[in-house]
Amino acid sequence: MKQQWPIMIFAWRNLWRYPKRTAILITVTVLGLATTLFFNSLMLSWSNSMLDNTLNNLGAQWQINAPGYQQNRDIEHRFEFSPEQQQALEQSGLYWAQRIHLPGVLKSEYDTTGVDFMAVNLRNEQRLSFIGRFTHSYPELIEKFDDGSQPYQIIVGEALLNRLKTAVGRKLVLMTQGKDGKLAEIGLRITANYRHSDPNIEKSMVFMPLASAQKWLKLPHEISEIAVKSPQKLSLEMVKNANFSSEKLRRISPLFKEQKILNWRELQPFAFASIEMMYNFNWVWLLMIGIMMLFAMLNTLYMSLYERRNELQRLFILGLKPRDLRRLLLLEHLAVLLISIIISWTLLIALVASLREGIDLSFLAEGTAWLGISHQLFLGYDYELWLTNTTQLFCGLFLFGMIPIWRATRIQRLKASQHTLDNH
Amino acid sequence: MHYAPVIECQQVCKTFADGDSVIKAVDQLDLQVFSGEFICLYGASGSGKTTLLNMIGGLDRPCSGEVFLDKHPLSHYSDDALTDVRLRKIGFIFQSYNLIPVFTALENVAFIMQMQGVDSKMALSKSQAILQKVGLGEMLNRRPSELSGGQQQRVAIARAIVAEPKIVLADEPTANLDSKNSEQLLELMHELNRDLGMTFIISSHDPQVIEAAERRIELADGKIIHDDSIQN
Numbered sequence: 065m066k067q068q069w070p071i072m073i074f075a076w077r078n079l080w081r082y083p084k085r086t087a088i089l090i091t092v093t094v095l096g097l098a099t100t101l102f103f104n105s106l107m108l109s110w111s112n113s114m115l116d117n118t119l120n121n122l123g124a125q126w127q128i129n130a131p132g133y134q135q136n137r138d139i140e141h142r143f144e145f146s147p148e149q150q151q152a153l154e155q156s157g158l159y160w161a162q163r164i165h166l167p168g169v170l171k172s173e174y175d176t177t178g179v180d181f182m183a184v185n186l187r188n189e190q191r192l193s194f195i196g197r198f199t200h201s202y203p204e205l206i207e208k209f210d211d212g213s214q215p216y217q218i219i220v221g222e223a224l225l226n227r228l229k230t231a232v233g234r235k236l237v238l239m240t241q242g243k244d245g246k247l248a249e250i251g252l253r254i255t256a257n258y259r260h261s262d263p264n265i266e267k268s269m270v271f272m273p274l275a276s277a278q279k280w281l282k283l284p285h286e287i288s289e290i291a292v293k294s295p296q297k298l299s300l301e302m303v304k305n306a307n308f309s310s311e312k313l314r315r316i317s318p319l320f321k322e323q324k325i326l327n328w329r330e331l332q333p334f335a336f337a338s339i340e341m342m343y344n345f346n347w348v349w350l351l352m353i354g355i356m357m358l359f360a361m362l363n364t365l366y367m368s369l370y371e372r373r374n375e376l377q378r379l380f381i382l383g384l385k386p387r388d389l390r391r392l393l394l395l396e397h398l399a400v401l402l403i404s405i406i407i408s409w410t411l412l413i414a415l416v417a418s419l420r421e422g423i424d425l426s427f428l429a430e431g432t433a434w435l436g437i438s439h440q441l442f443l444g445y446d447y448e449l450w451l452t453n454t455t456q457l458f459c460g461l462f463l464f465g466m467i468p469i470w471r472a473t474r475i476q477r478l479k480a481s482q483h484t485l486d487n488h
Numbered sequence: 489m490h491y492a493p494v495i496e497c498q499q500v501c502k503t504f505a506d507g508d509s510v511i512k513a514v515d516q517l518d519l520q521v522f523s524g525e526f527i528c529l530y531g532a533s534g535s536g537k538t539t540l541l542n543m544i545g546g547l548d549r550p551c552s553g554e555v556f557l558d559k560h561p562l563s564h565y566s567d568d569a570l571t572d573v574r575l576r577k578i579g580f581i582f583q584s585y586n587l588i589p590v591f592t593a594l595e596n597v598a599f600i601m602q603m604q605g606v607d608s609k610m611a612l613s614k615s616q617a618i619l620q621k622v623g624l625g626e627m628l629n630r631r632p633s634e635l636s637g638g639q640q641q642r643v644a645i646a647r648a649i650v651a652e653p654k655i656v657l658a659d660e661p662t663a664n665l666d667s668k669n670s671e672q673l674l675e676l677m678h679e680l681n682r683d684l685g686m687t688f689i690i691s692s693h694d695p696q697v698i699e700a701a702e703r704r705i706e707l708a709d710g711k712i713i714h715d716d717s718i719q720n
Contacts, residue, residue: 070595070602077590378586381547382600382647383575385568 071388075395082368086400089364093404096357097457098411101450104346105416106423108449109441111339118335119328120194121265122165122182124291126313127331128323133288134331139166139241142286143323152316159293161188161196164277166288168240170220170270172228179224181238181270183277185210192291195219195271198258205256215276218252221266225257232257238272242281250280350453354460361461362468369393369472376472389473397465405454412450416443492559494654494687495521495544500553502539502710513539515710516553521689523654526681528701529691536710537691538659544689545578545657546570558654575604579648579686581658585640587632587647593619593639594628597646604651618646622676638669642676649680655687662694674700 079086119125133141145162153160164183169176182195186206189196199205199219208214218236225231232254242248252272260266278284294310317325329336369376376389384392422440502514514536521527521544529537542548543555546562555562557577565573574580587596594615601611619628622642632640641661648656658677662670674697681688690697698704706714 069608070599073595074588074590074599081590375586378582379588380571381545381574381580382586383571384603385571388603 068391071392072395075392076399078392079396079399085364085368089361089400090404090407092357092360092364093401093461094407094411096353096360097404097408097454100350100353100457101408101412101453102415103349104449104453105412105443105446106441107342107346107349108446109443111342113441114335114339117262118332119293120197121262122163122193122195122269122291123328123332124161124192124293125328126292126310127326128290128292128320129288129326130322131324133324134326137165137167137288139243139281139283142243142283142288144285145287145290146285146319149316149319152319153290153292156312156316157295158310158312159188159191159295160290161185161192162274162287162290164274164281164283164286164288166240168238168270170224170228171237171239172230172234174229175227177224177227177267179238179270180268181240181272181277183272183274185274186271191295192293194260194265195258195269199256202256208255209273210275212273212275214253214255215273215279216250216252217255217273217276219256219258219271220254221269222257222259223263223266224268224270225254227267230254238270240281243283248281350456354457357457357461358464362464365397365465365468369468373472386473390469393469393472394466397462397469401458401461401465405458409450409454413445416445419443492523493520493556494523494558495519495689496556496559497540497544498554498556500540500543500550500555502536502543502548502550512710514543514550517710517712519705519712519715521655521687523687524681524685525687525689526678526702527687527689528698528704529689529707530693530698530704531707531713535707537707539710540707541657541659541689541691544655545580546573575600576651577654579651579653579656581641581644581648581656581661583660583663585632585637585644585664587640587643589632592629592631593624593635593643593646596632596643597650600647600651606651615646615650618650619643621680622646636669637664638666638672641665641669641673645673645676645680649684649686652684653686655689658688658690658692660692660694661690662692662697667696670694670696 130141130143142164150162161184166181168179168181170179170181184195186196186199186209190200199209209217209219218238220228220236228236230236235251235253237249237251239247239249258266260269274287278286292313294312313325379389380386420442422442425441497517497519500514500517500519501512504511504513513534517536517540519540529540531537539548543550543562544557546555546557546565549563557573562570562573587593588599591599594612597615597619598608598611601614602608606614616625616628619625622645624639624642624646627635627639632643635643641664645656645661648658656677661677662673665673677688677690678700680686690701692698703716704714705712705716
């Protein structure tokens with residue numbers, strides 16, 4: 065330890081001997097590290113937003129359907145929801161909602177358009193989907209919707225209202241295929257309209273009471289799907305995980321032998337592929353930035369060590385062993401990296417704090433809707449991600465930095481003497 | 489006053505290849521250096537002064553023959569052990585001072601002792617005393633860039649002697665100094681040689697240095713052609 069202290073002082077002072085060079089090294093490392101961490105945080109928030117939207121847009125984490133329903137969402141692929149199944153779900157502790165989900169045609173006095181109509185129970189949807197959350201603050205609406213006191217009502221998106229040139233309070237005609245294969249139609253009064261960040265959802269999704277739809281379509285106990293969600297808040301990592309499952313759901317699954325239980329990954333392959341692509345892109349980005357930083361850093365290190373070759377050789381002549389010289393240079397290298405990490409993290413924390421209101425992507429409205437993310441992206445203090453990325457970059461830069469250091473300290477005695485004694 | 493040779497070269501040869509030809513830098517050279525001597529190696533460029541100094545300092549190994557330091561053959565030491573020998577037994581003075589620019593005069597001198605494992609406090613107090621002895625007591629905290637050439641070379645001398653090495657090897661120590669500073673430096677080295685009994689081997693072209701040496705050894709074509717001790 066006695067020898068370490070002067071070497072540490074030597075290394076620290078050497079760092080500031082060529083402030084410009086040290087500043088370049090630190091700037092390169094800070095730029096690389098801070099951009100990587102920021103970009104990866106952005107990607108994570110993007111993925112989270114996509115996941116939240118996908119799960120909230122009626123997808124849920126699991127769905128129970130009749131076999132073949134995912135391939136052909138029509139009235140033929142329905143199933144009877146038995147009281148035993150309902151009881152098991154009620155006792156399971158999971159959030160769930162039964163639905164009839166069919167394609168239909170909606171007609172106003174001015175226009176006709178194809179829609180996805182969903183017959184739901186708003187109370188059950190509250191913990192599952194955006195429509196439940198949206199109607200949460202309107203208890204009267206929920207009551208009338210769910211208890212059957214106003215059976216012939218429909219909730220449509222604001223964009224659809226505009227398209228059909230109609231308004232709340234007016235009537236629409238909904239048509240779909242009945243279970244006998246013939247066209248079934250019903251007149252419904254618009255009781256509410258909703259807003260959604262994705263205009264496509266506003267234009268395509270309409271909601272009517274489940275009991276009314278069952279009565280209209282003569283499907284007293286039959287439904288198209290049961291959406292299921294775990295009460296536990298799932299992280300992106302957990303949902304993305306291939307083994308994503310629920311013990312509670314597994315326990316009741318024997319009661320759904322006739323049906324298919326699909327998880328989120330199977331229900332939303334596009335969203336899953338996008339999230340997975342972003343995850344992989346994080347790695348590609350990390351690798352790209354890492355390689356660029358490595359080139360810049362190795363280049364500067366090689367240059368600086370080449371310039372200091374004579375000095376290192378003189379120190380060797382004075383009695384410093386190559387391992388002491390290596391320690392000296394490694395300490396300098398380590399100090400540059402640590403200073404860069406501190407600056408990068410400080411910058412990043414400040415940046416995230418300054419963006420706490422969210423990043424407004426409304427100028428990319430169509431694109432964000434297509435990708436299934438919201439207009440506002442919220443960055444979080446993703447310390448775990450930052451720590452992982454920092455550790456990866458730090459290890460890469462530190463280990464590769466050892467190459468020029470190792471080479472610079474492989475001093476041959478005679479060369480040392482030639483560079484110091486003869487050349488003067 | 490001189491008893492045992494601190495350095496002994498026995499039939500030392502060193503050749504370098506230069507294309508197809510072989511250059512004999514040192515040719516079957518025999519030399520005995522006794523403790524406390526003040527020697528100047530001189531001779532024309534290419535006469536073998538620096539090669540000999542390198543071999544004595546353990547920076548180069550002879551092709552044949554042997555260099556003994558304190559009766560120990562240097563060829564028996566590993567590279568690491570030779571570095572240790574240089575740290576503990578040999579002091580170096582370079583033509584261009586080669587002080588560590590980020591250290592003060594005091595830290596430059598103390599650094600070598602600290603690298604030997606000497607306690608920092610002790611190293612600093614001893615370095616302070618040595619710097620006072622070389623006349624730089626008032627400039628302990630100045631960095632090399634704040635010192636004149638002569639003052640820097642004094643710091644280099646202090647650094648070379650602070651660990652009380654057996655021998656001090658100096659390569660053209662006055663080459664970058666004016667005659668007044670050279671004279672002062674030579675006086676200082678003489679004083680240290682007298683007071684501390686250290687052996688000085690100086691390689692130089694400078695007549696002032698040659699004149700001031702107690703023992704002058706002239707080299708030509710890798711051989712000793714004149715040695716005061718043999719002459720006397």
